[in-house]
Structures are given as structure tokens and as C-alpha cells.
Amino acid sequence: MSSSAEDWDPRRLPDLRGRTYLVTGANAGLGFFSSRQLVGAGAHVIMTGRSPNRLATARKALAADLPDAAGSVETLLLDTSNLGSVRAAAATVRQRGRLDGLLLNAGMVHAPANRQTTRDGNELVLATNALGHYALAGALLSTLAARRGRMVWLGSMSTSLGAKDPVDVQLTEGYTPWRAYVQSKTVTTAVGLEADRRLRAHHVPVMSVIAHPGYAPSGRTRGIRGINEPSRLGRFTDNLQAPVTQSKEHGAWSLVRALVDPAIEGGEFWGPRLIARGTPRRAQPAKLTRDPAIGERLWVMCENATRMRWPFEAARR
Template sequence: MTRPEWNPRQLPDLTGRTYLVTGATKGLGFFSSEQLARAGAHVLLTGRNPNRMVAARAALVRRVPEASVETLLLDTSKMGSVRAAAATVRARGGLDGLLLNAGIVHPPKKRSTQDGNELVFATNVLGHYALAGELLPALAEARGRMVWVGSMSTSLWKYDPVDPQLKRGYSGWRAYVQSKVATTALGFEAERRLRATGVPVQSLVAHPGYSVSGRTVGVRGVNEPTRRGRFTAQLQAVLTQSKEHGAWPLVRALVDADASGGQFWGPRFVTQGEPRRARAATLTRSLEVGDRLWRTCEDATGVHWPFAQAARAAG
């Protein structure tokens, strides 16, 4: 018997499952969290700003009164914050899924650093590498899944992150694209290492297409675009979609039983549309790039993924 066609507006029942979403106070993170909660999942909604977390949780509960959701302070640019949040989550037991969504989309014009690392790379890449490693035993216990958020920009600009900290030739756009090359390559490298060590956790990558706030429903405290933003978004309507729809590939990669490790998901028409399997940029699938970035993240964070411990946690 064939499975019914995937419907992003009607997810399978996720009651009894727990998912953690980084950067969940706005945009893709918020709407991914809402979709998970609407399907019955318990959602750990994380962010770096306590006031925004309160506003996001209140908005989610207004929209989904039966939602099971809690907040957790987490700033992916700071290793101390990552370790503290991970310790809190590990104490709870198994974790069914981890959506590595947080990130700086509009980088600073000049290179800035956090904990000694370039800010965009630290926020978009290092924090997620460290968080996924710290939570690997909890994911293994539940035989869960991690999803890294990529970008279609990696197919348009071939920025090989040989200088991931951008100590030379910094630009905001290059910092962003390199960070997305890195997250995508790390997602695939994680899957290779998980399979090689027998850890029953899957690693996938998904991208949201061209998703903009101006085409997204207004949500007080979460999405409040200006009239100009709405107008500009409508001019690009043929290429863009809402943040709600941009969350579809991320959520499908996270919960679809037919999805599996090592896959890449995105909108059907690249920039917009229902979620489908896609093909990642050649650079992000490079074994050499994946291995090099993995070692870079180990050195920069001091985190070495506990594969043996995770295998034991899975029983």
C-alpha cells in the first residue's frame, strides 16, 4: 500500500515527540515550531533574547491554544550558552529532533568577533556543530534526527570556506554564503560519520527557498513587516514565498518517515513551492570540504562528538 502524498498543511500526528528549534522567535524558526506544535509535538523554542522568547511563545499559544511549548535561552554564537542549554536538554532524556535554524541573515558590514570567532561563522556554524554534538546522546536515545538549514545561495556563489573566519577579504554576503556552504557540508559529513560509527541518528539538510517576511502573515511580536516591506515583497511575488511555506521543507526533513539521512530538501520550484527532494551544490557534497570543516569546528569549539557514548545511549 502506497503512502498518501505528503501534505505540509496536515502533518502526521507528533504527539509524544519532542523537538528543539534554534532561532525560534522569528521567521522560519517560529513557523517551524508552530507547525510542529500544531501536529501535537512538544517544542523547545529557543532564542537569545528573553523578551522575544516570551513574545514568540505567547504568539504561538494564541495561534495554537493546545500547543505544548516551552522556552530555553540559547545564543549559538556563545559556547557557554550552547553548553548550558545542552545540559538542560540532556537532563530531560531523549530528543526526537533538532532543527538547526538560528542564524544571521543580514551580517554586519565589517568583520566582528564573538568568543574569538567571526560572528557569522560562530552563530550559523560553530554553535550548531557544538549543540548537535552535545545533544547527540539524547538524539540517539530517541533514535532521532537533526536537520541543518542550508540556502539556495550555495548553488549561486561557489565560496569555498578555506578561510572560514574571513580574516582576509571580509564582506557580509561572503560571510553568509560561506556559512551556508559550511552548514550544508557539515550536515552531510555528520551523516557519513554517524553511519560509520553505527549511531542511530539521521542528519539531513533543508533550505527554505526565497522566503520573505513581506509575504508572511502578520504575527504580533514575531512578524510585523512595514507597508514598504509588503509592497516590495509583492513586486517579487513570482519568485518568493512566505516564511510559513519556507518552513515546509525544514519540517518535512525533520518528521517525514520517508525522509532519510544524507538527503537535501527544498521547495519544488527552488525558490518556492511544496517541499521536495533536491540536489545540493557540488561543493557542499565534497568529502574533502566536509572533513576539513569538521576538523575546523572541532578546533574552534573544543567539541568532539561523542559517537561511542551515543551508540551506548541507543542501547
């Protein structure tokens, strides 16, 4: 059974020394603050992102914030929208041979106005938020299994706001930015839950968990040069919503708990206590995402879109 929210203090994490975590999209936002919390608890963190300059800035900012933990951070180029980049990054991590957890955080919140596709031929938002993470988790499955590790998929409370069955997953018709974002998060959550079912069925010692940050805008988050620099207008606007929002530091709490709390079990869904804000608690994913038939269909879609099958038998112990 999972411990209750009252038993967990996100400001006082358990000792994570000796553990290694990979965080996608770690150069800003939730990924940066999740990395900061993990490093602050003693973990070694592989911060990944698409831009070497932004990764260097993030690593420098984290080292300045936690000077005693500077040696516990490394950076790795990874673009989740590019399957070649995913394969290359996974190969690098496998060579290092130690991984306790994956925080599958990278993603597009503000989708482009018009539909775009990647060099692999997939719709851009789906590729960035869901397909790249499916491929990364699969490529690192045996490495995670060797440490009885965990993967955490980044969900969204938007999936409970009227999300529909993603039949046209690639959005070849009726594309809108909001639909692209919500549908990508519906796929992410459903596939994360389907991963749990398949991991259990194949007796692979890896947990799949989903977490969402609530509503955590930049304007409610402390400014850090090169990491979080909202405009004055953006900060003013975001602070008008203070009763129903929280900072990205606090939004990262649910993600980090889902990644490191030893009491959490595979297939669980975590988010803020008040849905949009608050300390982490176990929650209920949208009904649509819990449907095994939809999960299986979307899993096969991921296999076909990435041309990759997870190596369950090889990861089995």
C-alpha cells in the same frame, strides 16, 4: 526510499504526539512558523532564542494561534554564537532526557557590514550559523540517539550561486556581508553531510539532513505582533517579487518535512519544488558541499573552533 512530494501534504502533518523537538531561533521567522506547525501536529516543542522577552512573546503568540496546544511549548535561552550558552542549554535538555529532533535554524541572514568576532574568538556569522549548531548537535548526540532522532541543518539556495571553497573560513581577509553569509551556509551544508557520513560510520542511530526554505521574505508573510512586522515599504517591495518568493510559513514546510517525514533518509537535502518556492521535494546540494575532502576539512575546523569532538562511541547503540 523517500516518498514523493505528491505523497506529502504540509498542511496535514502526521500525528506527532509524544515527540519532542528543539528549534533554535524560534522566536521569529522560519523558527517560529516551524514551531507552530510542529505544535499543531501534537509535538512538544522547545523554543530557543537569545532574548527572554522575545521568547515570551513568541510563546504567547503561538498559544493564541493554537490555544489547545499551549501546554506543548516551553522556552529555553540559547545563543548559538556563544559556546558557553550552547553548553548550558544542552545540559538543561539532557537533564530532561527526551529529544526526537533538532531543527538547527537560528542564524544571521543580514550579516554586519564589518567583520566581528565572538567572545570565543570566531567570526560572528560563522559562529552563529554553523559553529554553534555543530556544538549543540554534538552535545545532544547521545540524547538524540536514545530516541533514534534526527538533526536538520538549515541550508540555503545561495550555496548554488557560485559559492567557493571556504579556505579562509574565519574571513580574516576579504570580509563582505554576502560572503560571510554564503560561506557560513556552505560550511553548514558540508558539515551536515559530513555528519551523516560519520554517524553512519560509527553506527549511531541519528540522521543528519539538510533543508532550505527557498526565498521567504518577511513581506510575504502574515503579520504577527512581535513576530513578523515588516514595514509598508518592505511588504510592498517583497510583494513585487511574488512570482519567485513565498511566505515564511511555506518556507518552513521543507524544514519541518526534513525533520519529521519517516521516509526521509540521512544525508538528504530538501527544499521547495520550484527552488525558491513551492512544496517540499528532495533536491541536490551544491557540488562543493558534497565533496568528502572539503567536508572532512571543515569538520576538523569545527572541532578546533569549538574545542569539541562529537561523542560517537558514547552515542552508539
